[in-house]
Amino acid sequence: MARLMFILLFTASLVPLVHGSGAGAAHLCRTYCGNITVDYPFALQSGCGHPSYRDLLFCFNDVLMFHISSGSYRVLTIDYAYRSMTLHDPHLSTCDSIVLGGRGNGFVVEHWRTPYLNPTPDNVFMLLGCSAQSPLFQGFPTSKHMPCRNVSGMGCQEYYGCEGWTSVGLARGGLGYGSGPPVCCGLDFEAIKGVNLSKLECQGYSSAYTLAPLRVSGPSEWRYGIRVKFAVEVSSDSFCKACEATGGSCGHDVERFGTLCICGSWNSTSNCDAIIKLSVGGTSLPVDKLSGLLIASSAFWLTSFRN
Ligand SMILES: *[C@@H]1O[C@H](CO)[C@@H](O)[C@H](O)[C@H]1NC(C)=O
Ligand SMILES: *[C@@H]1O[C@H](CO)[C@@H](O)[C@H](O)[C@H]1NC(C)=O
Ligand SMILES: *[C@@H]1O[C@H](CO)[C@@H](O)[C@H](O)[C@H]1NC(C)=O
Ligand SMILES: *[C@@H]1O[C@H](CO)[C@@H](O)[C@H](O)[C@H]1NC(C)=O
Numbered sequence: 001m002a003r004l005m006f007i008l009l010f011t012a013s014l015v016p017l018v019h020g021s022g023a024g025a026a027h028l029c030r031t032y033c034g035n036i037t038v039d040y041p042f043a044l045q046s047g048c049g050h051p052s053y054r055d056l057l058f059c060f061n062d063v064l065m066f067h068i069s070s071g072s073y074r075v076l077t078i079d080y081a082y083r084s085m086t087l088h089d090p091h092l093s094t095c096d097s098i099v100l101g102g103r104g105n106g107f108v109v110e111h112w113r114t115p116y117l118n119p120t121p122d123n124v125f126m127l128l129g130c131s132a133q134s135p136l137f138q139g140f141p142t143s144k145h146m147p148c149r150n151v152s153g154m155g156c157q158e159y160y161g162c163e164g165w166t167s168v169g170l171a172r173g174g175l176g177y178g179s180g181p182p183v184c185c186g187l188d189f190e191a192i193k194g195v196n197l198s199k200l201e202c203q204g205y206s207s208a209y210t211l212a213p214l215r216v217s218g219p220s221e222w223r224y225g226i227r228v229k230f231a232v233e234v235s236s237d238s239f240c241k242a243c244e245a246t247g248g249s250c251g252h253d254v255e256r257f258g259t260l261c262i263c264g265s266w267n268s269t270s271n272c273d274a275i276i277k278l279s280v281g282g283t284s285l286p287v288d289k290l291s292g293l294l295i296a297s298s299a300f301w302l303t304s305f306r307n
Contacts, residue, residue: 028262029249033059036078040240040250041116041232048249050232050240051257052116068113070196071105076225084120086209087226093128093206094224098164100129100203106195107207107226116231119189122210123227124151126159127185127195129203136192136200137181147192148185152210156184158219159206239270246272 029048030039042057043049057075058065064075066087073087091104107125109117119125130136137146149155160183189195195205208219209227216222236259240250243261248271251262263272 027249028264029251033057033064033075034062036064036075037080038064038078039080040244041230041236042078043251047254047260048251048262050116050236050250051252051259052113052232053230054252054254054257056113056117068107068109068117070108070194073105073226083231084227084229086223087228089207089226091204092224092226093126093164093204095159095162095220095222096164098128098162098168098204098206100168102197102203104197104205106197106200106205107189108194108196114193118229119207120209120227120229121188121190122152123189124154124208125187125189125192125195126156126206126208127187127197127200127202128205129183130181130185131201132181134181134201136185136187136202146185147187148182149187151186151188154208154210154219154222155186156182159184159186162219242271243268248272 029043029045030037031044032038033044038044038057038059040048041050041053043053044057044059046054056066056068058067066073066075066085071089073089076086076088078085089105091099093099093104107119127136136148150157192200197203197205206224207226208222208224210216211223239259239261243250246261246263248261248263248268251260251267252258253260258269261268261271268274
């Protein structure tokens with residue numbers, strides 16, 4: 001009996017030792033592309049990161065690319081503390097260079113990703129050379145008023161002062177005062193929910209953001225690019241914190257997209273100490289490991305009462 005008890009106890013203590021610590025798994029998913037850290041909720045490997053950001057980032061020759069339905073963008077920065085990233089589109093107009101001809105990507109995100117990925121409210125989109133028939137000027141989407149406005153102190157009035165306008169044959173200063181639609185219309189993303197140049201019948205666009213509380217004087221000092229906010233549910237956040245605290249890496253099931261904690265040699269639906277946590281009222285666990293522990297501990301109690 002004593003021998004059986006020893007075996008059972010040994011098995012019970014071995015389970016968390018083998019599967020629990022998962023040393024090294026914490027860095028299983030984290031990686032770099034050039035000098036940009038790619039970490040949760042993002043990932044470059046399939047099965048890593050939050051499922052809403054799957055198939056989003058790609059690394060080519062140390063250049064991190066972001067791919068959504070409107071096209072590909074270069075990722076310039078990812079700020080994990082403020083949960084934002086900045087993107088660059090080569091056909092985005094800046095102050096020095098106005099790009100027309102409808103070549104820019106704009107910004108349209110897949111519907112299923114919209115709760116997780118949106119331009120920040122302080123990012124201004126300036127739509128350039130839109131036709132008079134553009135939905136922008138037809139009470140789009142519901143309001144009867146033209147949606148053009150300044151965002152975070154940035155807008156077309158100042159943008160018209162940019163050097164780039166001269167090279168596209170439009171005189172600086174004389175824009176936006178005619179009877180037709182304005183040559184430039186500034187908006188925040190929320191107002192239109194998608195910058196699709198062909199749908200909006202625009203020839204180009206610019207996008208700029210400020211890094212508050214920095215106040216910059218004019219459009220030549222604005223930062224050009226698209227600033228995007230990323231957010232995951234509070235429940236996913238706490239799942240990931242618990243997973244990483246136990247040495248795991250946060251990932252997901254590649255078929256059903258449920259969250260997984262990757263613990264090195266096995267995957268947990270909670271965290272890498274799941275079996276230890278059980279005794280203080282844990283949640284769902286791998287059934288085989290769980291029942292092994294239950295049998296072991298009940299056998300232990302049975303034998304101790306007998307003695
Ligand atoms: C990352 O590398 C790019 C050039 O590839 C450079 O412009 C940028 O400043 C670097 N960023 C950091 C944070 O080192
Ligand atoms: C754990 O999950 C990852 C991501 O889905 C997968 O690539 C890996 O094969 C899984 N490992 C095991 C042991 O099931
Ligand atoms: C943009 O709009 C055009 C025309 O409405 C449509 O065919 C195209 O699929 C849209 N693009 C995206 C990325 O939604
Ligand atoms: C935007 O700001 C400029 C000055 O920075 C101002 O002249 C202009 O009237 C503002 N436009 C709107 C639509 O509020």
